[in-house]
Amino acid sequence: MRQRRARWLSSLAILAGLAAQTQSGFAAQTSAPVEINSFSGAYLSARVAENDNDLDNAINYYKQALAFAPEDTQLQQSLMLSLIAQGRFEESLPYADKLKEVPDIERFSRLALAVDSFKKKDFTKAQYWLKLSLGADLDKLISGVMTGWAMQGAGQGTDAMDYVGKLEGPEWFDLFKAYHRALIADAAGKTEKADAAYAEAIGNTSAGGAAPETWMRAAQAYAIFLARKGDKDKALSVLKQAEEFGPGKIEIVALRDRISKGEKPDPLVVNPSEGSSEILLNLATALNRGGGEPFVRLYLEYALALKPDSDVVLVQLAAVAEQLKDGERAIDFYRRIPASSPLKEVSELQTGLNLADLGRNDEAIKQLKVLVEANPQDMRGYLALGGVYASKQDFRSASELFDKAVSVLKTPTKADWNIFYQRGIAYERIKEWPKAEPNFRKALELYPNQPQVLNYLGYSWVDMGTNLKEALDMIKKAAELRPSDGYIIDSLGWAYYKLGRYDDAVREMERAVQLKPEDPVLNDHLGDVYWRVGRKLEATFQWRHARDLKPEPDVLASVEQKLLKGLPPLENKTAQEAPKPKPTAPKG
Known part of the structure; x- marks a missing residue:
């Protein structure tokens, strides 16, 4: 197999x-920083460390570079962001203060100073720091909602609700605005307004599709609100809707059990700092769709600075650490x-x-x-x-x-x-x-029709030469259900290869490599099928590429043998030359 x-x-x-974006990974490799005696050496070392996700060393090297150029705002910016991303929030504040009037970085520097003001309960100062000279839609929503929370902290609950409600922006603002208007009204004791705003938030299921974590948080908050009011049945109805929206959500299941027992849980958000932490969490989870992990991590660290014991923020930070292949840091968060x-x-x-x-x-x-x-x-x-x-x-x-x-x-x-x-x-x-x-x-x-099971069972039958028609139908169905899964497409191509249908195998193997170009086994397979259709120069290229991708030892040995001798003649047997990795386990 x-x-x-x-x-x-x-x-x-x-x-x-x-x-959904959580993946386990290996720890980032770190080493002790060395003393560097030039600006360029320190700066380049900092950039390399940052690109390797070795933020502690990046911070040390940026500090060394700043010793050579203490007024360099780009260095100050890089150092500030690295400190925040590494959870060293208090250390970032002096640099944030230096950068508070620099337009290109104020979205982060002034946000850091606003977070500090929230922690100190200086809500007037927080509102001042949240006034930005520039800002994309994301920044407008963060600063606008956090301004609303600062107003609520200053005793202006009604004005805060109105302020958040009047924020102008694209349609996707609506879910976040309704949810935070509800939270602000709830915290201010304005029961009727809170009820209406919560209902508006969870009624916006189309926006929930784009920001499912935020929609689920709104459902949790609404259910807790209803349970505290004594409306247990309606609270459970909201949670039933949430379970239908996102089955198996741990927090929803646990909350349902508590409310079913007659408990009245504490609100998700009880003060302006927690409200500001919530909007940062909401937007971070909405943004976390792969490829933007360093950016997401920044907002989550701001959120954690405001609510250091937040279980949901810690889990999200752990998930980002896994995506960044920093298992040790993920463990620390967990x-x-x-x-x-x-x-x-x-x-x-x-x-x-x-x-x-x-x-x-x-x-x-x-x-x-x-x-x-x-x-x-x-x-x-x-x-x-x-x-x-x-x-x-x-x-x-x-x-x-x-x-x-x-x-x-x-x-x-x-x-x-x-x-x-x-x-x-x-x-x-x-x-x-x-x-x-x-x-x-x-x-x-x-x-x-679970695609991974169809794939595994179908391929196993092909490999054993039994139930061939049913087997190929299973793999085709799996590929139809998961057309972007390179491993399933590879299995389909490999099944065609095993059955001697080489032209079909070429078509599917090329698709598989396009989907997973970094996988050495898929490149090895493509080399095999190219060889069988007479495209031997291309086959040799693919095998070399597979070798350079550092495959497992058994695959490497096979590839090196093929680079020396090519594939043997088929004679009267089905193709069996390449190591035959089993289909992969499911992704969820």
């Missing part, structure tokens, strides 16, 4: 109910989440996954075993621990673990499909196919 490393760990953040938080358990799961990605498998297994034993009904623990076993290629332990998980499940539901899928993978990897296949079928029974 093909040996591509299964992406078990990267899928589990989503399975655990975190933000470990700061309060024990009372509904996110504590999932943070411990994610800590275990990050430990595994850092190569600290024994620590990861120890932590995750404790979680499984403490809560044997929670399937997330089994998935996380099974993922660590899989990363160690210990599929025997994984299969035994998933056997235990299945024994706990009394009546499996659609949500449990992945337990059976992962058990099937574990059995397949230990070459117990008669036990593997029923698990794949059970996963599809629970979740018909």
